[in-house]
Amino acid sequence: MAQWNPFPHPGAYAFDAASLKKNWARLHRGDCEALPADAAVLKAWVLFHNGEFQQAAEAGLKADGAGITVANKATCIYANYLEHKEKTKLDLFLQTVERAEAQQAADPKNANAWYWQAYALGRYSQGISVAKALAQGLGTRVKEALEQTIRLSPRHADAHIALAVFHAEVIDKVGALIGSMTYGARKDTGLAFFREALALNPGSAIAMTEYANGMVMLEGDKRMKEATGLYEQAAASEPMDAMERLDVDMARVKLQD
Structure with a gap:
């Protein structure tokens, strides 16, 4: 694995196994991932929350099983926020899709196996252009994987966000009529x-x-x-870990656009 770019706020977060367990419910309110029983998987999550994304991905792959979810999340967050080379970014998303599909085959009721497939395919689609991705049938795959995530985990907030983005981007690219008839995308639903x-x-x-x-x-x-108000709220929020810090940083950039 080539060297990944570092988290831009080194040392800002210093979770250990005990503090992560204490804050697990809050940190995983978005993805509803269960607290792992396996110490090796928990260690991989510690690395993730501290912003050591490459080490988290490697530790998750080594732990296997539930560790694949850590690897997939670390890979996606890194690729989305910190990887500058477009080809490398797209390759990382495709690797995640492949791992997530294998995880689904082994554990079809694992909601985050479906979610990380959808997330990675969605970001890959944005990278190659949403219109091109829709023509390749990727939009349908993203929508179906997200709907399956929500069926398995109804309180999965991140899947609700991603499915909302699907509806918005499809309508933005092909219009409300074609979006609705061809892809099932609707403004009110989004x-x-x-x-x-x-x-x-x-x-x-x-x-x-x-x-x-x-x-x-x-x-x-x-x-x-209203949108500006939401950006302002996001930019002013207090991040609890490295991923949330990257989310806040992005909101601050949006305010400067």
């Missing part, structure tokens, strides 16, 4: 998923940021004031 995500995970910077993005995509400049 906005409802955004609201549900925030209800399930109040104060989530990524939920607020994506809701703001989606609001403008679906309803235009008339919602810009």
Whole structure:
């Protein structure tokens, strides 16, 4: 594995197994991942929450089983926020898709096996262009995997965010009529998923940021004031770990655009 770029706030987070267990419910309110019984998997999660994404991915792969979820999350968060080379980023997303599909085959009731497949495919689709991805049938795969995630884990806030983004981006690219008829994308459904995500995970910077993005995509400049308010709330929120810090950093960048 080539050397990954470092987390830009080194030393900002210093979880250990005990403090992670204490804060697990809050940190995993978005993905509803269960606290692992395996010490090796827990150690991989410690690395993840401290921003040591490459080490977390390697430790998760080595632990196998539930460790694959750590590896997939670490890979996706790293690729989305910190990898600068487009080809490398896309390759990392495709590797995640492959691992998640194998995880689904072994454990079809694992909600996050479906979620990380969808997330990685969704980000890959954004990288190659949403229109191109839709033409390749990737949109349908993303939607179905997210719907399966929510069936298995109804309180999975992150899956609600991602499904809302799917509806918003499809309508933004192909219009409401084709979006609805061909891909099952609807404005009201997308906005409802955004609201549900925030209800399930109040104060989530990524939920607020994506809701703001989606609001403008679906309803235009008339919602810009509300969107800006959401960006401001996200930017002012207090991150608890490395991933949340990256989410907040992104919201701050949005405010500067």
